[in-house]
Amino acid sequence: MFTGIVEEIGVVEQVLKGSQSLELLIRAEKIVEDVHLGDSISVNGVCLTVTSFSDTTFSADVMPETFRDTSLRQLVPGSKVNLERAMPANGRFGGHFVSGHVDGVGTIVSKQSVDNALYMTISAQPELSRYFMKKGSVAIDGTSLTIFRTGNGLLTISLIPHTQEETILASKKVGDLVNIECDMLAKYVDHLMSMGSRSSESRISLDFLKENGFAD
Structure with a gap:
C-alpha cells in the first residue's frame, strides 16, 4: 500500500528487455536507505518487488x-522515475489509498502554466471515466493528485510548485x-453497486450508499 506522496526521483541505470518483460536497475538514495529483498517500491505508480540492491x-x-x-515498457537508461516505498503501519498518511496496481495508461494532451500552477490535461481510456469526479483523487505516475476538471474522456490535474x-x-x-x-474507494463502490444490480437479494443500492455516507 502506498499514499501517492513521491519520496524521490530515481534514475534508470540499466534496462534488460525480454520479449514481454523487463529487468530494471534503478539508482536512488533515500529509497535504498532501509531496503530489503522482497520490499515493494512504487516506480511511476507501479508496485514492483526488490530483487537485489x-x-x-x-x-x-x-x-x-x-x-x-x-508505461514502464518505454523506460530507457537515463529515464527519471517517481519512487515511493510502501507505507509503514505507523506512517503518516499524506495522500490517498494507492495500491500500485495501474488501471490504464493515459496521454498528455495539453499543459498550461497559470500563475504558480501547472495544469495538465490527460486523455484516458473511456472505461476509466466512470471513476473520475471533480475534486476526486487519482494517482498519475504514482503521484496523489486531485482532479481539477473531467469530461469527454479527459481529466485535468493541477500541479503545485512542490x-x-x-x-x-x-x-x-x-x-x-x-x-x-483510479481511486480505490470509487472502484470498490462501483463494484458493490454492480454486484447489487445482479442480485435481487443484495442490500447494496445508491440509497443504501447515501444513507451510510458513501455517496452524495
Whole structure:
C-alpha cells in the first residue's frame, strides 16, 4: 500500500528487455536507505518487488502483464522515475489509498502554466471515466493528485510548485504516456453497486450508499 506522496526521483541505470518483460536497475538514495529483498517500491505508480540492491541501486522485474499495461515498457537508461516505498503501519498518511496496481495508461494532451500552477490535461481510456469526479483523487505516475476538471474522456490535474519540483510530472511533454490508478474507494463502490444490480437479494443500492455516507 502506498499514499501517492513521491519520496524521490530515481534514475534508470540499466534496462534488460525480454520479449514481454523487463529487468530494471534503478539508482536512488533515500529509497535504498532501509531496503530489503522482497520490499515493494512504487516506480511511476507501479508496485514492483526488490530483487537485489546495493548502497545506491535496486533491481526489480516487470512481468508481461505489467509490461503490456503500463508505461514502464518505454523506460530507457537515463529515464527519471517517481519512487515511493510502501507505507509503514505507523506512517503518516499524506495522500490517498494507492495500491500500485495501474488501471490504464493515459496521454498528455495539453499543459498550461497559470500563475504558480501547472495544469495538465490527460486523455484516458473511456472505461476509466466512470471513476473520475471533480475534486476526486487519482494517482498519475504514482503521484496523489486531485482532479481539477473531467469530461469527454479527459481529466485535468493541477500541479503545485512542490509537486512540479519533487516529481517527474512537470518534465513530461505533450504526447507522453502516464500511468493512471483510479481511486480505490470509487472502484470498490462501483463494484458493490454492480454486484447489487445482479442480485435481487443484495442490500447494496445508491440509497443504501447515501444513507451510510458513501455517496452524495
